[in-house]
Amino acid sequence: MGRELVDIYVRGGFIITMDKNRRVIRRGCVAISNGRIEAVGKCDSLDKDYKGRAAEEIDATRSIVMPGLVDTHVHLVQGMLKACANYLRLIPWLRDRVWPLQGSMTSDEALAAATLTMLEMIKTGTTTFLETGMVGRYGVDKIVETIHRSGLRAAVARHVMDMTGYALEEGILHPGLVESGEESVKDTERLYNKFHGWDGRIFIWFGPRTPGAVSVDLYREISAKAKELKTGITMHLAEVREDVEYTVKIFGRRPVEFAHWVGLTGPNVVLVHTVWVSDDEVKLLARTGTHVSHNPSSNAKLGSGIARVADMVREGVNVTLGCDGGPSNDNYDLVEEMKIAALLQTVSKGDPTVFRAEEVLEMATINGARALGLEEHVGSIEAGKKADIITINYWDPKLMPLNDPVSHIVYAASGNDVRDVIIDGKVVMRDRRVLTLDEDEVLRNVERMSRELFERTGICREPNIMWPIT
Numbered sequence: 001m002g003r004e005l006v007d008i009y010v011r012g013g014f015i016i017t018m019d020k021n022r023r024v025i026r027r028g029c030v031a032i033s034n035g036r037i038e039a040v041g042k043c044d045s046l047d048k049d050y051k052g053r054a055a056e057e058i059d060a061t062r063s064i065v066m067p068g069l070v071d072t073h074v075h076l077v078q079g080m081l082k083a084c085a086n087y088l089r090l091i092p093w094l095r096d097r098v099w100p101l102q103g104s105m106t107s108d109e110a111l112a113a114a115t116l117t118m119l120e121m122i123k124t125g126t127t128t129f130l131e132t133g134m135v136g137r138y139g140v141d142k143i144v145e146t147i148h149r150s151g152l153r154a155a156v157a158r159h160v161m162d163m164t165g166y167a168l169e170e171g172i173l174h175p176g177l178v179e180s181g182e183e184s185v186k187d188t189e190r191l192y193n194k195f196h197g198w199d200g201r202i203f204i205w206f207g208p209r210t211p212g213a214v215s216v217d218l219y220r221e222i223s224a225k226a227k228e229l230k231t232g233i234t235m236h237l238a239e240v241r242e243d244v245e246y247t248v249k250i251f252g253r254r255p256v257e258f259a260h261w262v263g264l265t266g267p268n269v270v271l272v273h274t275v276w277v278s279d280d281e282v283k284l285l286a287r288t289g290t291h292v293s294h295n296p297s298s299n300a301k302l303g304s305g306i307a308r309v310a311d312m313v314r315e316g317v318n319v320t321l322g323c324d325g326g327p328s329n330d331n332y333d334l335v336e337e338m339k340i341a342a343l344l345q346t347v348s349k350g351d352p353t354v355f356r357a358e359e360v361l362e363m364a365t366i367n368g369a370r371a372l373g374l375e376e377h378v379g380s381i382e383a384g385k386k387a388d389i390i391t392i393n394y395w396d397p398k399l400m401p402l403n404d405p406v407s408h409i410v411y412a413a414s415g416n417d418v419r420d421v422i423i424d425g426k427v428v429m430r431d432r433r434v435l436t437l438d439e440d441e442v443l444r445n446v447e448r449m450s451r452e453l454f455e456r457t458g459i460c461r462e463p464n465i466m467w468p469i470t
């Protein structure tokens with residue numbers, strides 16, 4: 001062939017670039033070649049070079065075109081556990097429901113659940129995500145291979161632990177999830193050697209469990225190893241008040257101070273939740289360049305609290321956005337998550353000026369890319385960057401008239417409005433049809449395997465509805 005100048009030409013959309021100048025382009029066009037963005041600008045000036053000369057042209061005339069979303073906190077295998085742990089606070093939620101289910105999963109069930117979550121993320125516009133913690137029983141290799149096949153870009157953290165508690169609750173981790181320090185570190189290094197850097201889309205991180213499940217020595221070992229391997233670390237921290245009670249009582253330090261003391265702060269660290277943090281801890285996060293993953297739906301549903309996002313952003317902390325998991329959210333729709341994030345800040349401060357839609361969109365795109373160490377590659381639509389781009393159809397009563405596209409994405413849209421998804425310059429979803437995974441097969445698998453898991457564990461067998469079911 002050779003007559004085509006570029007692979008894909010996205011033509012005619014309202015482009016929110018998220019580039020350094022945060023340019024927004026009416027009637028904009030994007031040319032994509034060899035996985036990268038070759039040009040972005042007004043169609044008026046790009047058409048003469050690219051119109052009719054792309055292998056594939058995507059008509060975006062009634063669409064918003066923007067960078068793919070970056071979800072910085074995902075539990076892949078929890079996709080199967082939606083509504084399985086409602087109306088519980090975090091510790092009983094983990095101890096009595098979520099951990100027994102995860103600790104009883106076979107690797108086939110874990111793969112089915114993880115694939116379901118990947119499919120949902122693609123269909124709602126997430127192109128890059130950070131998985132928080134895999135354990136050996138899930139069959140991590142197959143899950144990583146499936147992420148690669150799905151077309152998604154991901155940092156996959158592997159859980160590391162050497163104790164079995166959560167905060168002051170000793171020994172409550174389900175036996176099916178318990179691993180030794182040695183085996184969890186070794187397996188992380190094995191996965192790193194096998195997969196890290198695969199096609200520039202797969203990265204292996206350390207995912208230490210929360211304080212109460214990891215010794216100080218092991219935290220320090222993880223910190224050193226991550227630096228040596230030039231990779232990342234992610235950990236839940238200060239999600240609930242009990243997390244603060246634990247580090248203060250045992251170590252005389254608040255959670256972020258504790259994390260700093262054991263080497264878990266810095267530009268390669270993403271701390272998740274950080275709801276219960278003091279002014280000094282916010283400053284410490286900013287000073288050390290530690291990233292935060294804010295998960296507003298999860299924190300709200302479990303009654304955990306409202307993170308001080310507006311305060312953190314004002315202090316210069318890089319705050320990003322995450323959906324968390326099936327039983328705490330209960331979906332992986334980062335578009336919806338943006339709205340919850342915005343609303344929680346304004347209602348908790350009693351001030352509609354405290355947080356803007358632009359800031360929320362930064363959290364879900366460029367800030368997330370920065371947290372994952374991928375800012376030079378993704379998170380914005382700029383010439384030279386990898387082409388991770390989504391289109392959102394606005395020709396729909398929900399999004400019309402298009403008075404303010406940024407506001408509409410945050411306050412009016414949901415992930416179901418995402419129409420096309422391009423990752424690494426490849427079309428992964430076209431007109432809402434996912435091209436990399438067989439949607440019907442994924443859903444059939446998950447329906448069958450979730451039944452088996454629930455029957456075996458006796459958890460989530462019947463809907464937890466107050467009314468009689470006939």
Ligand SMILES: [Zn+2]
Binds near residue numbers: 073075132236325
């Ligand atoms: Zn989580």
